[in-house]
Amino acid sequence: MSAILDAAIRVLDREGADAMTTSRVAEVAGVSVGTLYQYFGNRDAILHALQDREFERATTMMMRVLLEAGGVAEPRVARSVIEELLKLYRAAPALHRVLAVEGLRVTDSERVQAFDLRIVTVIRSFLMLGGAALKPRNLDAAAFVVYQSVRASMLAYLLEQPAGVDDATLVDELSALVSAYLIGT
């Protein structure tokens, strides 16, 4: 039930990851723990569902931006993706924090499931489509490095609110970073 997922995000963002206990989520969702367990077999299932939702949102967004750009890799496209991603992250920073943290905790068997790896695969295929405009690069590594860079910077920006950096600056610099690296501009 999406009420439970929404409650989980709310708890995550307002009270922190430690507060995301099954009881607290149930309480905030306005249901009993029992009900929560009817929908999610265990605590992790909630995070998995959240991950799937976010993964879909991010993927959809990237596809939309790329389609609007006509499939051409340009600084403009990178900037659009980064802007949209910032919106996605801002909607639930703590969720993305948890997703990132859990991604790094992933065990071999679950590896393919991790948010990280799924997104990197999507980015990799975008880079392949970008074609001639891009500098020649090891696609695996480039997709990996670009994703980690953007994700980490955005996340740390939202959670730490470092002095001297605001939304516009962050988008500018991340766009510059990615464009310089991938396109050479």
Added chain:
Amino acid sequence: MSAILDAAIRVLDREGADAMTTSRVAEVAGVSVGTLYQYFGNRDAILHALQDREFERATTMMMRVLLEAGGVAEPRVARSVIEELLKLYRAAPALHRVLAVEGLRVTDSERVQAFDLRIVTVIRSFLMLGGAALKPRNLDAAAFVVYQSVRASMLAYLLEQPAGVDDATLVDELSALVSAYLIGT
């Protein structure tokens, strides 16, 4: 006592973050919990101490590399720092994972203490010294973005061991990323 810190790292890297309980650390260190609490008032104090030690190592390393390079910002310098950083991370990936994770959990009052922010400050001053060779940039943002990018990529690389990326590739791509962004090469 550094025996306790070493034990903490050992537990962290061999048994995972969840296993780093105060009792387990004490056990591995060969002391009693009571003794551990004599040196570290609470669990977090251990992490703080670990953070300080890592911070010092990283800072020292960067200074050394920069001095050896004669204070000039060049791709070669970026690559050296990245290579050295990889060594530091590889020595205790799980420690750096925890440091990263905890850094993002930081509350306002402790903000200045976080590993992240301290390192960004150091990097910022390096960028200032780099002088004319560098593209003009918002220093705060540039230091921030560069640090987060390198740190996240390195950490994810060590913990996730993504397919298609090895040490050399990672160093190459991170160097390219940073150089293209800061120097334009």
Added chain:
Amino acid sequence: MSAILDAAIRVLDREGADAMTTSRVAEVAGVSVGTLYQYFGNRDAILHALQDREFERATTMMMRVLLEAGGVAEPRVARSVIEELLKLYRAAPALHRVLAVEGLRVTDSERVQAFDLRIVTVIRSFLMLGGAALKPRNLDAAAFVVYQSVRASMLAYLLEQPAGVDDATLVDELSALVSAYLIGT
């Protein structure tokens, strides 16, 4: 509804006593929990119904065997009853295990209801009918001891499958035990 009782036995024997939850029984029976509660006011009511069914089967079987033997107490009769009982137990060992366990849990007020006590009463009346052929005994105690002995041995045999004992051996030894005790042969 006997579909529910059959489901309960199936669950009991295939999945164990712990798995016999009301939901699981309902599921296996192909009805909803709600429906189950329409027929059985609470979980225990299912066990009571099961007990009644088993009690009737055992009683009927014993009567049939005794009638076929012409009402005379002989080793041959004891053996027949034991053989038939083994069949009954083998059809649903876990059920009989639960019945035995629950019988021992019985509270004062429900005492008369317990499978144990009901069966012992039936056996007692068989012994009375046996007449002159039997050694003189305290009938209450004899019925009690004989029943407990046969039941426990059979149950443990089916559930533990002890080394060195098979169907034939068990029937032989139990027959010898009972005959020696009651008839002196």
Added chain:
Amino acid sequence: MSAILDAAIRVLDREGADAMTTSRVAEVAGVSVGTLYQYFGNRDAILHALQDREFERATTMMMRVLLEAGGVAEPRVARSVIEELLKLYRAAPALHRVLAVEGLRVTDSERVQAFDLRIVTVIRSFLMLGGAALKPRNLDAAAFVVYQSVRASMLAYLLEQPAGVDDATLVDELSALVSAYLIGT
């Protein structure tokens, strides 16, 4: 700690098996749950410890009785063992009930550990020592059947307090049962 084991028995006998929760045992023992878990890694460990203690008591008792009898198998010996066993059972009927119940729940891997099987082995070796006086029997089956019979009758007697049976009668009949079966008297 034996205070915990004693508390477990007290709870078992006064409040029933269901009441034997870790918290309740800790409470009755006058310690915290945490302390309980320091001594017993999990709930079952308590039962295992109890089992070991009872096993040792029963074994010691049987050896003592047999030694006193000079190693000869006679009705008198059987009666003594039965009398002593009744004392042991009476001291904690609910404990023996649980031990019996758990014995039947035993899985393959733990089989050898079960109270039942351990005791049967001991009895088997007593029967071997009994020598010429005994009727020829399949030792495995005889030990098994005798143990189950005595145990079940005694337990049901203590827990159900069946009408028409008292201590003396029970001992008489069980002695008669065992003697008739094993010795032919």
Added chain:
DNA sequence: AATGAATGAGAATTCATTCAT
């Protein structure tokens, strides 16, 4: 200073039972 037994709040999870539809 060192010890480590004791603490107990708190977390995840289960399941008999109810009741509105």
Added chain:
DNA sequence: AATGAATGAATTCTCATTCAT
């Protein structure tokens, strides 16, 4: 009569922290 989502008390187990020795 049937349904099955919702309930929530109860249970097991963990671990940071304390304190008497």
